[in-house]
Amino acid sequence: MSDQAFDRALQERARLFPRPRVAVATLFLLNGFVMGSWAPKIPEFAGRLALSEADLGLMLLAFGVGSVLLMPLAGAQIARLGSNRVVQVATLLFIPTILGVTFAPSIWSGAMAIFLFGGLTGAMDVSMNANAVEVERRMGRSIMSSCHAFWSLGGLLGSSIGGYLIAAAGVSLHAVMVSSTSLALFLIARPMILKDAPHLEEVSTRARLPISPLPWLIGIIALFSMIPEGTILDWGAIYLRDELSADIGLSGLAFAAFSLTMAIMRFMGDWVRDRLGAVRTLRICSVLSFSGLVVAGLAPNVFVALLGFGIAGVGISNMVPIAFSAAGNAPGMAAGVGLSVVTTLGYSGILFAPSLIGFVAEHTSLSIVFTGVSMLNIVVLGLSNLARHADRPVDHVR
Incomplete structure (x- = not known):
């Protein structure tokens, strides 16, 4: 060279x-x-x-x-x-x-x-x-x-x-x-x-919880994207073991299948977003997440369930990063304030939702839980136009 x-x-x-x-x-x-x-x-x-x-x-x-x-x-x-x-x-x-x-x-x-x-x-x-x-x-x-x-x-x-x-x-x-x-x-x-x-000009007026509904709506996108992630993390293995009769080795693959596809797609996610735009990317991801969770929830056997969890990982992979970018670029407030709202709402989906899901599963089944959790993606799809705030480049690194 x-x-x-x-x-x-x-x-x-x-x-x-x-x-x-x-x-x-x-x-x-x-x-x-x-x-x-x-x-x-x-x-x-x-x-x-x-x-x-x-x-x-x-x-x-x-x-x-x-x-x-x-x-x-x-x-x-x-x-x-x-x-x-x-x-x-x-x-x-x-x-x-x-x-x-x-x-x-x-x-x-x-x-x-x-x-x-x-x-x-x-x-x-x-x-x-x-x-x-x-x-x-x-x-x-x-x-x-x-x-x-x-x-x-x-x-x-x-x-x-x-x-x-x-x-x-x-x-x-x-x-x-x-x-x-x-x-x-x-x-x-x-x-x-x-x-x-x-x-500094925004500290006195916007360093409190924002009054604008925008960061809270974006926070719902993050929350409804992370609840399925927390559900698969905490209940995927139990679902495979108790309801699909998987052995110990196979039951541990639920979150592995999900996390593997999620990690791969996150490395590809920026390339996809730059070409399709954040709104279209979020819509595609929410449909894939919905489809994967339905496949997993209605699966007749372990291998179909693992396929469903893998598809869900592809979908969920870029939903939260898009929500964070949109929150950081939300007009009329400092990036840290919008992000704090969205991050808090989003992570509460992983921190607190799985315990509530355990109560629901005790009275129904985890098959119904995974199928029901898929419906959260419909709300994300309805709010997907808010992802346009993720596409707001300003200037360039020198």
Whole structure:
């Protein structure tokens, strides 16, 4: 390759992957890695604190409450300070929380540790999504879906190697390794994070819960997109085992089939959005999600159900990233404020809806649950025109 061709290749790579895009993708990877690393620690956490299943449920509820409380606070601070400063503080505070849940010696200290763990991952989530919105604006192209794909990749890495490291090195060394790796990722990303301006003119009027219905309607899109995700995560394996007579090995493939197709499509999602537009992409995704959940809910056997969950993963993959982009670009409010509303509503679908679904399933069946949850996509389809706010490029990264 000639020097000129090499220079052109470097310039093209810099155009497609400017430093701020690399930075925000690294932050998503970091957050997903820590959250994935938490999953194999849960049994040890429950055993160390002698928690019953009910006690563990309350602990996980504390995680959700922490997220819901600190997400709006982070959104207000983004309006005041800009996403760059907030995401740095939130990330630095979030990284050691994995040590807190590892070394908590009592139930009360464990509850405080898991509350902070949930709250600070929520604060980091809002701020890194706000920064991704700013990068999208500067680049004039979609990147949100690929950012969420990096989160899924981080979660896959953390969960897949976490169990092995815990078995080989112990929970304490595992926590130190996770926090050290996360700190290294942050230090790599920090100098490249996009420095966006605060929205000081909007702090006094819009750093509160917005009066405009727009972010709340976009939040419903996120909520109704994430409820199916939480339902498959928490109840897919039980559905395959109890109602379709799957063995242990096959029952574990429900969320695997869903997450595999979701991760693949998230890496492709920005390319699709740039060509079809956010509105058309959301409509196609909601139809696919609806179809996949119906196929899974009415499946006569395990393999048809797995096909349905895979189709649902293709559909759900880009629904939430589009909702986040639309919230960050919603007119008349700071990006962090709109995102805090949408993120809080959306994640409540994963944090709280599955417990309600368990009550419904106890009186009906999970087949009816999955078929019924598919109807939420009809609401998303009806609100899909709001996704036009996701297609609002402003200027370009220099």
